[in-house]
């Protein structure tokens with residue numbers, strides 16, 4: 001079966017991007033990364049993608065001022081040029097309009113460094129420590145117009161240790177991100193995810209949303 005054509009959208013270092021690229025090196029993986037696009041020309045992840053021989057594109061949001069739709073039209077045309085079928089947001093720091101999100105409904109994933117619906121937004125590790133939670137983690141979810149919402153595809157949890165700092169906790173969560181994002185994209189590319197209202201179901205009994213620990 002043809003592999004699904006995936007674009008990864010980044011704004012920064014691109015460690016999740018790298019995890020996806022590495023997973024997709026396996027010819028048996030059901031998706032191939034055909035494009036890495038960034039809204040920031042200086043995103044370090046772009047160099048990494050280039051060194052992997054992956055096509056890159058820069059669509060700088062600053063060139064469009066406050067006109068989000070114009071920025072997204074430019075992005076959309078790059079996606080079409082590369083015949084992209086699925087999108088993975090990986091540290092992409094732009095809010096997308098309802099129009100763009102609707103166009104990519106059920107075909108666009110995001111990864112968030114918390115166990116949604118807890119800790120939407122920024123500084124999740126600091127906030128988890130401030131709340132004294134004993135478990136923290138990461139979530140891959142479908143993108144919907146609301147930020148850090150949308151049907152949950154995969155989650156991975158880590159324990160919070162007494163001496164954790166945002167950095168140590170963040171590093172533990174990041175390792176989980178790098179594991180669950182490729183797993184989630186695999187399920188999507190295989191057509192095994194089914195969104196029913198707010199819920200995402202995985203169509204194989206052995207597939208679980210939470211990793212075995």
Ligand code: GRF
Nearest residue numbers: 013014015016091111112113
């Ligand atoms: C990750 O923590 C991800 O969960 C969040 O942004 C960060 C991106 O990191 N959405 P990287 O660029 O993938 O290293």
